[in-house]
Amino acid sequence: MIKTFETPPPFASQWFDPLPPPALSSGTSCRLHGRFHELAPHLVPMDYTNEPDIRLPLTLIVTMPELKENPFRNRIVEVFSEDGQGNLSFNDFVDMFSALCETAPRELKAIYAFKIYDFNGDNFLCKEDLEKTLNRLTKGELTPEEVRLVCSKAIEEADLDGDSKLSFSDFENMISKAPDFLSTFHIRI
Amino acid sequence: SVVQESQEFVEKYEGAIGKGKGRKLYAYKVMMLKKWMKFQRDFENFKTACIPWEMKIKEIESHFGSSVASYFLFLRWMYGINMILFGLTFGLVMVPEALMGMPYGSMPRKTVPRAEEANAMDFAVLWDFGGYAQYSVLFYGYYNSQRTIGWLKFRMPLSYFLVGVGTVAYSYMVVIRTMARNANEDGGGDNNCFNFSWKMFTSWDYLIGNPETADNKFASITTSFKEAILEEQESRKDDNIHLTRFLRVLANFLVLCCLAGSGYLIYFVVRRSQKFALEGLESHTWWERNEVNMVMSLLGMFCPMLFDVISTLENYHPRIALQWQLGRIFALFLGNLYTFIIALMDEINLKREEEEMVKLNMTIWEAGLYNETVGVNSTTPPIAIHPADIPRGPCWETMVGQEFVRLIVSDTMTTYIMLLIGDFLRAVLVRFLNYCWCWDLEAGFPSYSEFDVSGNVLGLIFNQGMIWMGAFYAPCLPALNVLRLHVSMYLQCWAVMCCNVPQERVFKASGSNNFYMAMLLVILFLSTLPAIYTIVSIPPSFDCGPFSGKSRMFDVIQETLESDFPAWFGKVFSYASNPGLVLPFLLLMVLAIYYLQSTSKSYKQANLELKKKLQTVSHDNHVSAIILCAIPALT
Numbered sequence: 001m002i003k004t005f006e007t008p009p010p011f012a013s014q015w016f017d018p019l020p021p022p023a024l025s026s027g028t029s030c031r032l033h034g035r036f037h038e039l040a041p042h043l044v045p046m047d048y049t050n051e052p053d054i055r056l057p058l059t060l061i062v063t064m065p066e067l068k069e070n071p072f073r074n075r076i077v078e079v080f081s082e083d084g085q086g087n088l089s090f091n092d093f094v095d096m097f098s099a100l101c102e103t104a105p106r107e108l109k110a111i112y113a114f115k116i117y118d119f120n121g122d123n124f125l126c127k128e129d130l131e132k133t134l135n136r137l138t139k140g141e142l143t144p145e146e147v148r149l150v151c152s153k154a155i156e157e158a159d160l161d162g163d164s165k166l167s168f169s170d171f172e173n174m175i176s177k178a179p180d181f182l183s184t185f186h187i188r189i
Numbered sequence: 190s191v192v193q194e195s196q197e198f199v200e201k202y203e204g205a206i207g208k209g210k211g212r213k214l215y216a217y218k219v220m221m222l223k224k225w226m227k228f229q230r231d232f233e234n235f236k237t238a239c240i241p242w243e244m245k246i247k248e249i250e251s252h253f254g255s256s257v258a259s260y261f262l263f264l265r266w267m268y269g270i271n272m273i274l275f276g277l278t279f280g281l282v283m284v285p286e287a288l289m290g291m292p293y294g295s296m297p298r299k300t301v302p303r304a305e306e307a308n309a310m311d312f313a314v315l316w317d318f319g320g321y322a323q324y325s326v327l328f329y330g331y332y333n334s335q336r337t338i339g340w341l342k343f344r345m346p347l348s349y350f351l352v353g354v355g356t357v358a359y360s361y362m363v364v365i366r367t368m369a370r371n372a373n374e375d376g377g378g379d380n381n382c383f384n385f386s387w388k389m390f391t392s393w394d395y396l397i398g399n400p401e402t403a404d405n406k407f408a409s410i411t412t413s414f415k416e417a418i419l420e421e422q423e424s425r426k427d428d429n430i431h432l433t434r435f436l437r438v439l440a441n442f443l444v445l446c447c448l449a450g451s452g453y454l455i456y457f458v459v460r461r462s463q464k465f466a467l468e469g470l471e472s473h474t475w476w477e478r479n480e481v482n483m484v485m486s487l488l489g490m491f492c493p494m495l496f497d498v499i500s501t502l503e504n505y506h507p508r509i510a511l512q513w514q515l516g517r518i519f520a521l522f523l524g525n526l527y528t529f530i531i532a533l534m535d536e537i538n539l540k541r542e543e544e545e546m547v548k549l550n551m552t553i554w555e556a557g558l559y560n561e562t563v564g565v566n567s568t569t570p571p572i573a574i575h576p577a578d579i580p581r582g583p584c585w586e587t588m589v590g591q592e593f594v595r596l597i598v599s600d601t602m603t604t605y606i607m608l609l610i611g612d613f614l615r616a617v618l619v620r621f622l623n624y625c626w627c628w629d630l631e632a633g634f635p636s637y638s639e640f641d642v643s644g645n646v647l648g649l650i651f652n653q654g655m656i657w658m659g660a661f662y663a664p665c666l667p668a669l670n671v672l673r674l675h676v677s678m679y680l681q682c683w684a685v686m687c688c689n690v691p692q693e694r695v696f697k698a699s700g701s702n703n704f705y706m707a708m709l710l711v712i713l714f715l716s717t718l719p720a721i722y723t724i725v726s727i728p729p730s731f732d733c734g735p736f737s738g739k740s741r742m743f744d745v746i747q748e749t750l751e752s753d754f755p756a757w758f759g760k761v762f763s764y765a766s767n768p769g770l771v772l773p774f775l776l777l778m779v780l781a782i783y784y785l786q787s788t789s790k791s792y793k794q795a796n797l798e799l800k801k802k803l804q805t806v807s808h809d810n811h812v813s814a815i816i817l818c819a820i821p822a823l824t
Contacts, residue, residue: 071407137411153421158383171390
């Protein structure tokens with residue numbers, strides 16, 4: 001019973017495309033616009049009726065108080081930007097906060113969490129991705145053997161298809177059972 | 190046929206395509222749907238904006254993380270429940286009696302006795318809930334047993350009884366509903382399977398926005414990983430099991446001794462206070478008068494610290510140790526509360542004996558009164574005695590209510606004072622003495638205090654238990670509790686932000702919130718037991734309260750059925766409450782519970798089997814992957 005292992009699908013947005021994040025109220029949208037404007041008052045216009053194409057760079061977005069202490073802030077902003085470099089338009093900005101808000105569904109959050117922790121963007125959480133995540137979480141306080149032990153234990157626990165890296169279905173299976181996921185993967189604005 | 194299909198399609202969706210008769214109706218429907226959804230969204234936002242203290246809790250959450258904020262969310266939830274209870278007791282019991290019942294001074298039960306009148310208005314007496322506070326709608330004794338009052342023909346005794354039952358029923362319903370909701374939101378309860386993965390992907394709290402909190406969180410995540418690694422390595426080696434077991438047995442023995450000791454101390458102190466009460470309270474110092482309450486509060490403060498020290502013998506995993514700690518403190522509070530109740534029952538019995546004496550004396554006194562007047566006049570004019578002069582029985586129900594109110598007031602005061610001294614004063618001292626002290630006060634001893642989540646939650650739960658126990662005898666208790674919770678919310682929010690530092694404790698008491706809910710449910714059950722016992726087995730006082738004159742309090746239901754409902758209803762009810770019908774019904778319920786329990790067990794079993802299957806499949810895949818990788822190497 002030998003299975004043939006096919007190459008993983010390319011960055012396949014067709015099976016991986018997240019649903020649009022939940023619609024926010026007009027009140028929240030106004031507040032978000034206010035916050036977006038505050039980041040760069042000379043760049044962001046108050047009037048969005050002409051839908052200007054203003055993008056704010058990553059270095060500006062990560063100064064927000066909600067993000068500045070987060071070890072994954074760069075990855076979060078990169079994931080929600082269209083060009084993958086972290087330049088957010090207002091729409092991307094709104095998408096980011098509505099995916100991370102309390103009322104976003106679990107499946108949506110799992111999708112974005114997977115993208116955030118996937119540092120090399122190959123649609124799998126391989127050992128290097130896990131090591132990077134762990135080092136950011138512990139600020140490099142663990143010894144290399146400890147890091148290796150933790151990453152191999154994590155893969156051993158969650159990997160279902162036996163390829164020594166976590167695909168999205170492995171990740172989702174693991175995260176859907178986590179009791180703390182919804183309460184920790186949540187930013188309030 | 191393609192043409193036919195497209196024609197059918199166009200006909201079906203002509204409104205949406207924008208042609209034909211259906212267009213306007215479709216556009217109208219779409220517009221109404223959009224407006225409705227917008228309205229729903231706005232209403233949801235309005236409801237969210239109306240939630241009290243949301244911004245305060247968000248601030249605490251960003252500074253201290255989600256575990257401290259969970260206490261404040263629990264406090265807010267309790268406040269909601271108490272508001273409902275307050276609404277019930279205030280609207281259906283206190284207000285009708287105040288507005289439609291007989292006014293103050295018209296009956297003996299509603300008037301301050303002549304002997305106490307002199308100091309009925311003193312602050313000391315009022316603070317102790319005597320004097321004018323005792324003879325008011327706040328306590329059971331004030332209520333009249335008249336079947337209907339006012340022009341509305343409001344059935345006061347029935348309302349009193351039903352509100353008492355209703356508060357308990359409502360509380361049960363709310364607690365169980367919340368437990369069910371929490372259990373549904375739970376991931377499925379698989380705690381050990383994904384230990385490291387969860388630590389890696391769900392330990393960072395994205396709500397943290399404060400640098401100090403973030404540093405603490407990094408440190409606690411690191412510690413948590415190190416501990417898990419150590420455990421992983423230690424699980425492969427086992428140390429001296431016998432020594433550990435011996436130490437644990439020793440620790441439990443010490444704890445049992447503590448609990449027994451504290452129980453005896455409470456009992457001793459309550460007996461002493463009974464003696465003091467017999468001798469008259471004025472001849473004793475403030476300490477001797479409030480001994481019981483102070484001892485209970487002090488025990489509640491110092492015993493947990495003792496348990497903490499003893500638990501270092503046990504060498505448990507911190508989460509297990511915390512659960513043991515919570516369990517022991519729970520037992521401590523329970524034991525204390527029950528000793529208090531037993532002592533209260535002794536007092537009730539004493540009061541009832543006194544009542545018999547008073548009844549005897551009253552007949553003699555009345556006879557004496559008649560004899561006097563007959564001597565003066567030949568006809569017997571109606572005797573006009575001021576209600577304040579008529580001797581009345583000791584009202585044991587009011588006494589019970591007063592005891593509970595005093596206990597809660599002293600508990601509240603103790604909590605607030607400990608907060609101000611333990612947290613605020615300590616923070617002030619550490620901050621300002623640090624400039625002129627030999628060692629660094631902020632980093633070493635004593636440093637700033639942490640917010641004790643579990644201690645505070647337990648305190649809240651037990652406070653609520655006392656409310657449930659005493660609310661039947663003192664309708665003012667829910668009102669008092671609403672006030673207390675309101676003040677607590679503001680005071681503790683301020684204290685946390687001002688005097689506390691973020692926690693370094695790595696483990697929460699339990700993964701889900703149901704641990705605290707389960708304790709609340711147990712307390713609810715245990716605290717309604719004494720109240721139910723007194724209602725069912727002790728006859729009410731003969732001259733005070735809405736049930737005076739009846740042989741048992743629940744006779745009011747019988748009375749209502751006889752007088753207010755048509756005759757056939759009474760017959761149906763008596764048939765339905767026949768033991769021959771009730772017992773089979775109970776049996777049926779027990780069988781249904783057993784059936785549901787066994788089906789849920791079989792589902793869990795099936796779940797476990799599937800999980801095992803998944804694991805074996807993944808293992809098989811892993812093995813095949815290794816084999817496949819090895820094949821090119823072999824060839």
